[in-house]
Amino acid sequence: xxxxxxxxxxxxxxEYAAEIEYLGNRRDVSITLVPDVKQGDWVLVxxxxxxxxxxEQYAAESLKLWREMNDELAIT
Amino acid sequence: xxxxxxxxxxxxxxxxxxxxxxxxxIALVTGKLGRPPVLMEVCGTHTMAFSKTGIxxxxxxxxxxxxxxxxxxxxxxxxxxxMMIELAKCPGVILTTFGDMMRVPGSYSNLLEERAxxxxxxxxxSPLDALKIAREFPNHEVVFLGIGFETTVPIIAMxxxxxxxxxxxNFSLFSVHKAAAPVISVLIKDQTLNIDGFILPxxxxxxxxxxxxxxxxxxxxxxAVIAGFDPVDLLQGLIMIIEMIVEEKKGVGNQYTRLVKxxxxxVAQQAIRxxxxxxxxxxxxIGSIPGSGLVLKEEYAGLDACRKFSVQAPPARKVKGCLCxxxxxxxxxxxxxxxxxxxxxxxxxxxxxxxxxxxTCSAYYNYDRGGNW
Numbered sequence: 001x002x003x004x005x006x007x008x009x010x011x012x013x014x015e016y017a018a019e020i021e022y023l024g025n026r027r028d029v030s031i032t033l034v035p036d037v038k039q040g041d042w043v044l045v046x047x048x049x050x051x052x053x054x055x056e057q058y059a060a061e062s063l064k065l066w067r068e069m070n071d072e073l074a075i076t
Numbered sequence: 077x078x079x080x081x082x083x084x085x086x087x088x089x090x091x092x093x094x095x096x097x098x099x100x101x102i103a104l105v106t107g108k109l110g111r112p113p114v115l116m117e118v119c120g121t122h123t124m125a126f127s128k129t130g131i132x133x134x135x136x137x138x139x140x141x142x143x144x145x146x147x148x149x150x151x152x153x154x155x156x157x158x159m160m161i162e163l164a165k166c167p168g169v170i171l172t173t174f175g176d177m178m179r180v181p182g183s184y185s186n187l188l189e190e191r192a193x194x195x196x197x198x199x200x201x202s203p204l205d206a207l208k209i210a211r212e213f214p215n216h217e218v219v220f221l222g223i224g225f226e227t228t229v230p231i232i233a234m235x236x237x238x239x240x241x242x243x244x245x246n247f248s249l250f251s252v253h254k255a256a257a258p259v260i261s262v263l264i265k266d267q268t269l270n271i272d273g274f275i276l277p278x279x280x281x282x283x284x285x286x287x288x289x290x291x292x293x294x295x296x297x298x299x300a301v302i303a304g305f306d307p308v309d310l311l312q313g314l315i316m317i318i319e320m321i322v323e324e325k326k327g328v329g330n331q332y333t334r335l336v337k338x339x340x341x342x343v344a345q346q347a348i349r350x351x352x353x354x355x356x357x358x359x360x361x362i363g364s365i366p367g368s369g370l371v372l373k374e375e376y377a378g379l380d381a382c383r384k385f386s387v388q389a390p391p392a393r394k395v396k397g398c399l400c401x402x403x404x405x406x407x408x409x410x411x412x413x414x415x416x417x418x419x420x421x422x423x424x425x426x427x428x429x430x431x432x433x434x435x436t437c438s439a440y441y442n443y444d445r446g447g448n449w
Binding site for chain 1: 079081082084085090093094097119120121148174201202203204205224225227228230231234277278279280282283308309312315331333334335341343344347434
């Protein structure tokens, strides 16, 4: 029920809606819960609403963290 | 941002290497505790993700991974399901719902059966679709079944805002929405569960933030980690929670930083506060929990299906042998239910945990059968 998918914002359609794309599928969603969203952002979409903007820096950091853990394990 | 970066969270090579790290951490924690750690995921989407990715089966001899009350369809009380079915039977009502609810067994029938008998029950993708139906059919009463945790509630709140704006008089909400934090508060006090660590719901946390679970550090020594849903997220979440157990840290860790902020989505939280109020709610298998139900505020009573329609649910009937109530609490596994994979399967579900794709029984049936559990 809390299933939500990452989607790319293709085009803002006024103040309240945007066209998004996920795996080639496009649809309009409400952006009333993410007022700061910009074209080109990736958002989490749930039941016709963008729920949050995905933070690229944190995404990259999560993956970096794994690499550090992996290196540490190789040493020990 | 590019798709490749997000796809890395599903990269088989990273998953393989994380599994090695996880094994190392499991050895540490098992050495410390003298037994395998007992963890619980409290989110139906996690239940599904752990099973579907195969992670549940690769860790099954090393971690006791319990599934908790995280599937909103499953935790809905039988009387509420019976009420929904009664609403569908009301003349002139178009009942709109997310697809998960259609086959959930009521005491005497389900929504799919009622539709076959002539009731107008429609599956929608978004509550906004229900508003559209209300505009198209002004002579009908359109009822939306509001079900789900804090992830879904702001979306319903924004739809209520839209209904008010459009002065829709023929739309109403039957709300059985629930908050995740109060049930976790109940679980941490349950001595019989012996949980060493919790995996907290990632998408609920997107809305309520890390701060939504800050009560845990005050109420318990049991640590918790907010995790995402891709295989890399799940493994990192397990590694983080095990490290917290080993280091005897309490409080809430956050693996899902790309989406979960410390303060959450405040626009979404405000939307919930604007339209909903907390009440005591009844949970299947658990009973009533104060402050765990979210219903429309008094000023939106005109949009509340409970007040608009005077329907009475028939006396609820308990199905003999169904262990859904115990499974929801993490006190039994589907494999301990005598009906599982016999009388109860996704084709002929007896209890709600087998109906919802995120139900524990459904996830274990589809992905974890055949092992020696």
